[in-house]
Amino acid sequence: MVKENSGFSRRKFLCQVGKIGGASAVLGATGAMDLFLPENASANAEKDINLNTKKPDKNSSYMLLNVRLESGYKYENGLVAATETVLRNLHIVNGKIIRILDTNAQYNKNLECYNAKGMLLLPSFRDMHIHLDKTYYGGPWKAAHTRKNGIFDMIALEQTLLLELLPTAQERAEKLIELILSYGSTYVRSHCNIDPVVGLKNLENLKKALINYSDKISHEIVAFPQHGLLRSNVEGLMREAMKLGVTHVGGLDPTLVDGNMEKSLNTMVQIAADYNAGIDIHLHEGGETGIKAIRLLADLTEQAGLQGKVTISHAFSLASLSSGEDVEMADRLASLGISIASSVPIGKSVMPIPLLLERKVNVMLGNDSITDHWDPFGIGDTLQKAHLAAQLYGWKNEYNLSRAISLATGGITPLNESGKQIWPKAGDEATAVLVPASCSAEAVARLPKRTAVLHKGALASGVLETI
Missing domain, CATH: 2.30.40.10 (Urease, subunit C, domain 1)
Structure with a gap:
């Protein structure tokens, strides 16, 4: 895809997004959708x-x-x-x-x-990053939690909140599944908390919900150590989760949260290798810290023979790479089949999604949080994420818009790049x-x-x- 307007106004974009978000809040997801018929x-x-x-x-x-x-x-x-x-x-x-x-x-x-x-x-469509196991959706409205100490405030909050949500976790997961189905997603990769507070209970509830909808949606599950793989000492619980049919090993900010990048990443990769599983790590860390983690994970992926089985979610540090470094990194990721999962974030730095696509990195989209203590804005529509990407990167003409559908479908398009019908x-x-x-x-x-x-x-x- 080619960026059509290098002078694209972020202020204009944020105003447009504000209109979408405002409509969603006032009308609800279904009402907001009608604005775009x-x-x-x-x-x-x-x-x-x-x-x-x-x-x-x-x-x-x-x-x-x-x-x-x-x-x-x-x-x-x-x-x-x-x-x-x-x-x-x-x-x-x-x-x-x-x-x-x-x-x-x-x-x-x-x-x-x-x-x-x-x-x-x-x-x-395919929602490749969502948290079905913890959401306010289906219950009373509640805005996101106020944070003064970043992710550590959220980890502290979950010490009590997860237990409060547990009795209705399956019910709310099922309502969330129905929501994303209504927007056309029939494949989901859900991250699921594995932590000392709820142990494997969220996983048990999530599996029940997904079984109830097995005729309607296909799925993958990531065992996600939300409170830190090392910090919360959950390697044993993670291994138990893998025995229960989890498809991916998760991780979280190995330097910021776990405090030991090498040990955290090595532990995560070892679990994946032991259970022949994939990897999907939450990597929020920006700048050089995040880049170091990506480079080490790439090396470990190659050493463990996990090519094509690793995803880095968020990967905000990629936005900080200089010209030339970004191409080198993208080529390294592409050569190892390492995917990037993004929710198309709006912030000070713009993720280099067009460059990643150009260099043949597999970019997947997800809604991430849907009305929970992290974020109140998610509406559950993966196509809307492709729509936001098109706005953000200036993909306005017929060709670029038609190619953008691939971000929502997992790469499947009705026409190939030269216009030949390839699906269905x-x-x-x-x-x-x-x-x-x-x-x-x-x-x-x-x-x-x-x-x-x-x-x-x-x-x-x-x-x-x-x-």
Whole structure:
């Protein structure tokens, strides 16, 4: 992606974001979403839908008719000016798209049929950094906690707060799952507190919640030592968590919180190696301290053979790299398959997401906190994070907006860089979102309502009209 306006005004951007956040606070997540319905799409799409009790499940065989698919780019003077689309009928069997047909082609009329009514089909979204196990969502409104001593105030607060939240942890996790599903996310990587206060109880509740929604959402779980891996002496608990099916070993600010970067990172990597697991560390530390941690983690990743299995969440220190150093670091991360998970933060320093993408680093987006003691602003919409990235980095034209959808989908795009259709294809999972928009670029810019969300062929959220 190419930054289109190097003179982009941060003040203007913050004003725009303030309008979004203000609308979310006043209207709630669903009401705020309606502000971004595309002007040329039906803002009342669901009002016209026949709420038939039938809905496809993972074992269904059915036709999804009149689906809008992107088919290519339209060029003017050598530049992408628009996105072309076609209407198609999809035959879905046992969670997979087995045929993509012209709308005038014959199909078995005895199959269950659902009408997409010309809505655009997009790959479903992936929330790759969220905390489902601790949230105020689903309960009374409460703003974030006031901090005077940074993260240490929050660790102290959690000594009592986690126990207060524990009785409703599963219920609130399930409501949060329903929220992100309604925004089109069918894959989630949730960090889960492993600490001396609740032990493995948050993990137990989170696993129950995810099992209850296993037909609607796929997941990964990070065992997260929120109070410090060394500081809270939880290596034993972390190892117990790995035995319970956790997919990733977490960590937290090895210098600032644990006070021993080398020992903290080595312990984290050793646990991952012992259990053949991935790594996803919270690294908030900025400047040289954070850079040293990233460089050491890269070396340990290579030594332990964990290429392609390591994620650095936040990685704020990357914003402090000088020209030349940033390219060198990005190339090192890309060569080892180390991913960066970001919530597209707004602050004094701007994360170098465009450079990371240019150098082929895998950048993933997540909502992080959703209405909890850390942050009151998260609304649960991964597409909105791609929208914020487009605003922040000046991705305003058709091509750049259409490529930005990849940040929300885990890299899947309907068209490749040259405009050839690559998704969906026969044999692909029917894991997708129907939206009232004309193309990916419009969806990123305008944030249309997610009318229907499919997970492996099953209706995970929203509604489909039967025929």
